[in-house]
Structure formats: C-alpha cells, structure tokens
Amino acid sequence: MHAPVRQAKAKSRPAQRDAERSRAAILAAATAEFTAHGFGGASVNEVAARAAINKRMIYHYYGNKEGLFLAVLEETYARIRSAESELCLAHLAPPEAVRRLVLFTFDYFVKNPEFLTLLNTENMLHARHLKRSEQIQEMHSPLVGTLAELLKRGAADGVFREDVDPVQLYISIAALGFFYMANNPTLSTIFGRNLATPEALETRREHIASVIMDYLRP
C-alpha cells in the first residue's frame, strides 16, 4: 500500500490513513506505557504521544482506557500462545520434552519482561479486564494438555512418577521463572548482587530444570 501524497503541515508530518498501522502503533505504545507505569499511572495522553497519533483515535478504536488495556492484554497472551505453538514436543521423549518446555518458559520470561509486569498489573486489578474478554479460550494454554500426555507417557515408560497433577506442574514451571524475573529488582537489592547477569540467569535456568526434573523422578 503506497503512502498517499499530501502537503505537509507546519511542524507535522503529512496525515496518512492506515487503520491497521495506527492500531498497531497505539498497541505498541500502550504496551510500553502500561508496562512502565501500571494501569492507574499510565496516561492516555502519553500513549498518544508515544504512538504519534491523535488521542481521539485511541477512543475511536478502543473505547476507553479500560478497553485499551484489555486489547494490550489480549495481544500479550496471543504472543505467548503463538510462541508456545512453535514448540514441537509430541515427538520427543517425555523427559526431553518436559525439559524443553521448562527452558522455553524461562527463556520467554527473560525475553518478554513486559508480559510479567502486565500480568501483575491485571492481577492487582483482580483480572477485571480478562474476565470481560471474549478471547479467554484462546488464552488457555494447550500446553497443559500436552503436558498431561507427556506425564502419562513418562509414567508408562517408568521415567516419571505417577501422581503428578499437570495443572499444578504447569503452574510451578511458570512460577519458578516468573517470580525470579518479575522480582529481580527487589531480590537483587536485598541480596546485594545483580541477579540478572547472563551467568545468574543461566544458573537460575538450570536450577529450575533441576527442580522440575528431580520432582518428576520416579
């Protein structure tokens, strides 16, 4: 799609029309703003400035601040689900597959810290946005079902214990990485050392794999 030609206005770039591009710019700006300041501290004026888009358009596309935040959450969940769908675990031996899932989860949190902060913000608000979402089914991770299959196969093979609840295990895999990354600033301050160096992250990554794999031992 070519950019239309139009006389430039003083001090502003030529107005163009591209709804998809505008919405994407707004979502990216809103993600940064809500991540940095939380829901109450974030400013719609600032989102508009960051996106270089008129504030009226934010209300046109998303309705209000709550609708904007829900759109940010939905996109955030879509991203992790998309990344999870690229894991191909079914053809792997159960221990290798679970280990792969554990490492993927931690690596995802390391590369996407905004996911952690946005989730914490939404939990502080008692998930009131997610509860209104029409995409909750898409947010449910199919990996819990995958994990249940792996645990069943592993128990049958005698390489996993038999009494593992896949939901509890999935939550624990997430917990071990999420807490470490989301709380890294206060943990580093209190322990008096940087827990976010590449070495520290590698140590934590291997520790998490060890905790989970040792828990699954028969």
Add this chain to the structure above:
Amino acid sequence: MHAPVRQAKAKSRPAQRDAERSRAAILAAATAEFTAHGFGGASVNEVAARAAINKRMIYHYYGNKEGLFLAVLEETYARIRSAESELCLAHLAPPEAVRRLVLFTFDYFVKNPEFLTLLNTENMLHARHLKRSEQIQEMHSPLVGTLAELLKRGAADGVFREDVDPVQLYISIAALGFFYMANNPTLSTIFGRNLATPEALETRREHIASVIMDYLRP
C-alpha cells in the same frame, strides 16, 4: 495516655494530638490504597480520607508520595521478618525444618496478600524506593543463613542431596507460593475454576512441599 478534651467542631470530631497514632493510621490507609491501586493509581487525597487525617500531615511525616510508599514497604518487610523470627527451626531435624519453612512461607502469602501486590508494584518501579532505603540490611532475611545450615546438616545426615544453593532454593520456595497467590485471579479466569478455595490452597500447599522435598532427596 488520656484523650484531651476539646470542643467539637461542626461536622468534625475533636482534633486530637497523637503523632504515633496518626502515623500508624496513615500507614494502614496507605497500605490499603497502594495495594488496591498501585503507586501511580493511588491518591494521597484518598489516603488522607481513609486515615481520617489531614493531608498536610502526610507531607509533614513522610515528605511526599514516594516517601510514603517507602515507609509502607519498610513496614511490610518488617512484618514478614518479624513473623520469620518466630519460626524456631534450629532444633528440628533438617527435613522437618525445611518442610516447616516451606509451609510457613506459603501460609504467610495466603494471609498477607498485600505483601505480594506491594512487592510487584515496587518491582515494576525497578525497586527505586528500596534502593533508597536505609533499612535494606533489616530486609535481608536471616532465613537464608538458616537454610544454608539446614542443607549442610541434612547433607551430612544423608537425607539431603549435597549440591543445593541455599539462595536458589530460598527463591524457589518463595516463587512456588508467590506466583500462585499473586496470579490467582488470572489463573482462575483462564483455567475457568477458582484456585483460591480452601481445598485448592491445601492442594497447592502440599504440592509445593512435595516439589521442594523431592528436589532435596539424595
């Protein structure tokens, strides 16, 4: 200390003077306000209203909103350290002591959800308040040292594996409970069931103990 007698003003209770009581009321109100709304969304006007104290006094005691939030964090840390100091683990067998610590940690998070939310808020702000605190030493948990001793004794007794990093273990013990409680609203929404019922909490509690104790098996 007796309450001084003074003529009541129209529509307001008699003004009394008690700095300690005022500070305590302000901190309690601020804890509730920051817990519910985060730092940016919390309002100093609302804190004053909740505490039934003039806003000027908040600035008199705490300087500004940032100083108020730091005071709330320091009190929050003081509370968990006080509760931890009542754990008497040294005389217990290492497995029983570690299990006691694990259960205590989860139970504390269940009973003090504001601790989780305030910590998440401070981490979103990159621990900028904690970094300015003059009480960081008091926030460092002595339990890490206690845990190191237990791991050493347990390994010598042959009931624990020998290669456990006490800091990583302590973080994992906190992670398994913190994530579950702090993310309960979104997890419950996405899994389509209430993960905060007494049964669900008991299941989670036992799961965490199992994960940690099985990890420590030689």
Add this chain to the structure above:
DNA sequence: GGCTTAAGTAACCACGCGGTTACTCCTGAC
C-alpha cells in the same frame, strides 16, 4: 463525479492530582 464512511485533527472540559501556604492551637519544657 458525488456521496458516505471512517481516519484523523485541534481544542476543549470538569475534575482530581501532588504538593504548598498560612494559619491555629496543643503540649511539653524551662
């Protein structure tokens, strides 16, 4: 080419915000 819809703009509004000013008066110390 004209018409309709929607993308986009600029300015505006009422209100709440964090913090301050200017004071009163309680209380403790000398």
Add this chain to the structure above:
DNA sequence: GTCAGGAGTAACCGCGTGGTTACTTAAGCC
C-alpha cells in the same frame, strides 16, 4: 506562666487527567 515547636486544619495552586466536541478530509464505492 510563657514560649517554642510541632500536631493539626482549611483552602489553595498549577498542572495533567480521561474523555468529548466539532470539525476536516482521505478514500472507497456506486
């Protein structure tokens, strides 16, 4: 008894907020 300091009050200020109003104009369709 007096005085100074601090607890406490009421009103105020400049600014930013979420959201709205009233418009222009690009672009697609018939």
